[in-house]
Amino acid sequence: MSMPTELLAAAAGAIAGTMGTDAYEYARQRVVDLWRRCRGTQAEGEPEILARLDTLQQAVVALEPDHRPLMAKGVQAPVAEILATFVGADQAESLKDLIEALQARDTGSHVVSQQTVTGNIALGNINTAGRDNIIGGTR
Numbered sequence: 580m581s582m583p584t585e586l587l588a589a590a591a592g593a594i595a596g597t598m599g600t601d602a603y604e605y606a607r608q609r610v611v612d613l614w615r616r617c618r619g620t621q622a623e624g625e626p627e628i629l630a631r632l633d634t635l636q637q638a639v640v641a642l643e644p645d646h647r648p649l650m651a652k653g654v655q656a657p658v659a660e661i662l663a664t665f666v667g668a669d670q671a672e673s674l675k676d677l678i679e680a681l682q683a684r685d686t687g688s689h690v691v692s693q694q695t696v697t698g699n700i701a702l703g704n705i706n707t708a709g710r711d712n713i714i715g716g717t718r
Contacts, residue, residue, distance in 0.1 A: 587666070587674070589678050593681040595658050598636045598647070599636070599650070605684055610662075613677055614665055635657055635658060638654065
């Protein structure tokens with residue numbers, strides 16, 4: 580049995596939301612604690628996990644502060660993949676605790692995703708999914 584996708588996405592969003600802020604070091608330490616709880620303190624791979632997280636953090640920090648929330652949204656999927664490599668279904672409560680701890684240290688920086696469609700005439704069903712939707716051409 581695998582970890583629910585929604586829970587992994589929420590945790591990844593909480594971690595990614597701290598990137599580019601002072602709260603990242605706290606989030607990073609919480610990920611280390613979660614790693615050690617899941618794999619043990621002597622398990623191999625911790626430096627690689629942290630290096631991947633730090634690389635994502637550096638990508639967010641490299642941007643102007645106004646653009647960081649968008650980049651934080653963009654790194655959610657890789658963060659979720661990192662978490663999925665070591666968090667099992669039996670660690671759902673630990674993942675929820677991580678989310679709650681990061682929300683409690685809210686920095687005021689939020690990632691918001693919104694899609695607005697106006698002034699369109701639909702002559703059938705409209706299905707919107709995925710990312711980078713490009714709609715064009717004739718029907």
